Amino acid sequence: MRNTPAVRSLVSIEQLGRSDFEAIFSAARSYRAKLAQGGRLREISGKIVATVFLQPSTRTRLSFEAAALRLGGEVLSLSDPSASRAGSEWRESLADTARVLDGYADVVVVRHPAVGAATYFAEASGIPVVNAGDGAGPGSEHPTQTLIDLFTIDDLCGSPDGATICLVGDLSQRCVHSLLTGLCAFSDVSVLARTEDETRLTGEEHDRLAARGLRLRYIDDVREALRESDIVYACGHEDPAHEVPEGMRIGPEVLRSANPGIRVLHPLPRGPELPPSVDASPAAAYFEQAGNGVPVRMAVLERILAPGARDAPVPCGPAAAVPPA
Numbered sequence: 001m002r003n004t005p006a007v008r009s010l011v012s013i014e015q016l017g018r019s020d021f022e023a024i025f026s027a028a029r030s031y032r033a034k035l036a037q038g039g040r041l042r043e044i045s046g047k048i049v050a051t052v053f054l055q056p057s058t059r060t061r062l063s064f065e066a067a068a069l070r071l072g073g074e075v076l077s078l079s080d081p082s083a084s085r086a087g088s089e090w091r092e093s094l095a096d097t098a099r100v101l102d103g104y105a106d107v108v109v110v111r112h113p114a115v116g117a118a119t120y121f122a123e124a125s126g127i128p129v130v131n132a133g134d135g136a137g138p139g140s141e142h143p144t145q146t147l148i149d150l151f152t153i154d155d156l157c158g159s160p161d162g163a164t165i166c167l168v169g170d171l172s173q174r175c176v177h178s179l180l181t182g183l184c185a186f187s188d189v190s191v192l193a194r195t196e197d198e199t200r201l202t203g204e205e206h207d208r209l210a211a212r213g214l215r216l217r218y219i220d221d222v223r224e225a226l227r228e229s230d231i232v233y234a235c236g237h238e239d240p241a242h243e244v245p246e247g248m249r250i251g252p253e254v255l256r257s258a259n260p261g262i263r264v265l266h267p268l269p270r271g272p273e274l275p276p277s278v279d280a281s282p283a284a285a286y287f288e289q290a291g292n293g294v295p296v297r298m299a300v301l302e303r304i305l306a307p308g309a310r311d312a313p314v315p316c317g318p319a320a321a322v323p324p325a
Helices: 018-036 059-070 094-101 117-124 143-157 174-183 203-211 222-226 286-291 293-305
Strands: 048-053 074-078 107-112 129-134 164-169 190-194 215-218 231-236 263-265
Touching (some): 018 143, 143 263, 190 222, 286 293
16 A cells, blocks of 8 residues: 555655644654653654665764654664665665565655655655655755754744844755745744855745745845844855855854854754854854754654654655656
C-alpha cells in the first residue's frame, strides 16, 4: 500500500501553518526541559527511524538519530552513499529504495542532492518520510532546519512576529528557501538581504514571498542593516570553496556597531563569513541554534510516530513529475 492521507510525511515547510509551528515549539521546549533534567523518555519505544543520507551531513543526521534515541526509539543509518546500492552505479531507483525500507522502519529521514527527491520518495513509500534536505536552488527545501531556526528566533526574540532579520550569504540554499517560506506564517517580519547578484532569489520566488506578505529588501551595507536588525542569519555560500566578499563577513568589528541586542545565527558548517573570533561575543547564538536540533526533531518525530499524535503535518504533495536522477 503506497503513501495514503493517513501517512504523516513532512517534505515541505509549506505543509505547516502558524498553529503547527506553535505546537512544535511548545513540544520542543518541553523536551528540552526534560532532557536538561535527565528524564528518560519512551514516546516512540519500539519504533525504528531509518536515516538515509545520500549527501554528507553532521548536524542533521546525528540530531535526528539523537532525537530518536532520546525518545526511546531505535535507529538504522545509511550515512555512506558509496557503501550502498541506492543511487549508486547500480542505479537503484528512489522508488525501489522507498519500497524496500517500508519493511525495515517506521519512518524514513532522507537527504538527497536532487530537488523534489523527498516528495518523490514519500509518494513511493508506505511509511512516513521526513525531508532532511533535498537539492539546491529554486524548489529546494530543508523544513526541519527551518523549524530549528524559527524555534531559536522565537526563543531569542519572544516571537518571529515583528522581527527584522538580516540574511547574509547565498540565498539559493535550501535552508534559506525554507526559512523565508516559514517566516510568511508570522506577521510584520522584515528581511534585509545581502547577497551576490548570482545568488539572489529568482523573480518568481521573490514575487511569491511578497504575495504572502513577507517584506524582503536587498541591501548593500551590512553594517547599516545590522543597526536595525534583531537577527543576523549568516549562511555563507553553497560552494565551500567560494571566496566570500569582505563586505559579507560577520566579524567582531562589524558587530560592534550593530544593534546591541542583535543575535547571530548560522546553519553551520561555517566558513570565513563567520570567524571563530565571534564565538565569545554575547551575540553568538549559533551553537545554541544547533543544540535546538535535538528537541525540535524530537517534536517532529513524536508528531509522526507517537500514538494519538496531535496536529500532525498534512500529507505530502504530489510526486515530482520527473523522478530525480
